[in-house]
Amino acid sequence: HAPWEEIWGxxxxxxxxxxxxxxxxxxxxxxxxxxxxxxxxKRNFLGLVSEQHKYNLTCRLPELEVLPAAKELGLGVIPWSPLGGGFLSGHVLNPVAGSERASAMASKLTPQQQEQLKAFAALCADLGESEANVALAWLLANPVITAPIIGPRTLEQLEDTLRAVEIELPEDVLAKLDEIFPGPGGAAPEAYAW
Known part of the structure; x- marks a missing residue:
């Protein structure tokens, strides 16, 4: 790796x-x-303005250090894989005919993952929103998140995904999502040391 002095130059x-x-x-x-x-x-240079990181309801390790650091440093976080590679899309429990990815994921679900997805689907149904949009809205509820990287394959998917920016999840729903998909419990080291 090159030293940061050279990189910034x-x-x-x-x-x-x-x-x-x-x-x-x-x-x-x-x-x-x-x-x-x-x-x-040290060089009187602006430095980084953002950090792109894997982060979603099923991948919450960035909450330990990356998100707190980004917040402290004034960086926006741009999550990649916001739907967990399709896991949070709403199609894994009931794969659409011809969806090889969803079918492959469904065949590998652990009992715990099945329960999580069932609880998530029920919560989203109660909200009248798709699982994908609730997963995206959860990300957007965090002030350090700038915008998730989405990967719609069709215009219809893109148009549906835009709904996520309009969804405001109340505290009780955010708490329920934490129950379904537990995070590490906060920032490090407090999350595990005290």
Whole structure:
């Protein structure tokens, strides 16, 4: 790996040439975010503005360190795989004919995952919203999240997904989602040390 002093020098040149305006990172740990920002600050350079990270209801480890660091450093977080590779799409328990991915996922579900998806589907049905949109709305309820990376395959999916920005999940629904898909319990080290 190149030292951050060199990396920031290269990025400064790109910004000065008008080839880049802002710099973001992907899959950085909290310590890497902090170090990158410290090195940028030494150079009086803006530094990172965002961190792209895998984060969804079933992958909540970023809550331990990455999200708190991003918040502290003023970075927006752009989650990738916001539907867990389709796991939170609403199609895994009842795969649509011809959906090989959903069928493959369904065949590998553990009993715990089946229960989680059933509880999630019931909650979403009570809300009158699709599972995919509730999963996206959950992400958007977190102020450190800028916007999830979505991957609609059709115009219909895109139009349906846009509904997620209009959904405001009340605290009791957020608490229920935490029950269904427990996170680590907060930021580190408090989540596990005390």
């Amino acid at each position: 290269a990025f400064e040149a790109l910004v000065n040439q008008g080839k880049a305006y802002y710099i973001g990172s992907s899959n950085f740990g909290a310590r890497h975010l902090a170090y990158a920002q410290a090195m940028a600050e």
